[in-house]
Amino acid sequence: MDWEEFGQKITDFGKEVGGKVKDTADVLxxxxKLASEESKRKAAYRAIGELYYQEHEGELDEAYxxxxxxxxxxxAAIEDYQAQINALxxxxxxxACGAAVEADSAYCGKCGCKMD
Ligand SMILES: [Zn+2]
Structure with missing residues (x-):
C-alpha cells in the first residue's frame, strides 16, 4: 500500500463514519417521531376502548x-385506594411519633402526645 492509497482509505473511512453519524441522527x-405517533395511537386506542366500554357495559361480547x-x-381497586387515601x-x-391519629382525637393513641 502506498501513502496515497493509505490516505484515500483514511478519507473514505472518515466519510463513512461521518455518514453513519448523520444517519444515526436522522434515525434518532x-x-x-415514531414514538410520538405511537403514543398518539395508543391514546386513541384507549379513548376508543373507554368509549366502547361505556357504550357496551352490561352487554358482554365474548372477546371483550x-x-x-x-x-x-x-x-374497584381504584375506588378502594381512593377511599384509603381519603381516610388517611x-x-x-x-x-411526636408520626402515627396517624383521627382528626377529632385530642391525644395520640400511640404515644399520648397532645394533638392540636
Ligand atoms: Zn404519637
Whole structure:
C-alpha cells in the first residue's frame, strides 16, 4: 500500500463514519417521531376502548369479557385506594411519633402526645 492509497482509505473511512453519524441522527429523529405517533395511537386506542366500554357495559361480547372484568376489578381497586387515601388525609399525623391519629382525637393513641 502506498501513502496515497493509505490516505484515500483514511478519507473514505472518515466519510463513512461521518455518514453513519448523520444517519444515526436522522434515525434518532425518526425514532422520536415514531414514538410520538405511537403514543398518539395508543391514546386513541384507549379513548376508543373507554368509549366502547361505556357504550357496551352490561352487554358482554365474548372477546371483550376478560377486559371488561379487568376494568371492573381495577375500578374497584381504584375506588378502594381512593377511599384509603381519603381516610388517611382525614387523619392527622402525631408530631411526636408520626402515627396517624383521627382528626377529632385530642391525644395520640400511640404515644399520648397532645394533638392540636
Ligand atoms: Zn404519637
Amino acid at each position: 429523529r425518526l425514532k422520536q 369479557i376478560p377486559y371488561f372484568e379487568q376494568v371492573g376489578e381495577a375500578s 388525609k382525614g387523619r392527622q399525623i402525631c408530631p
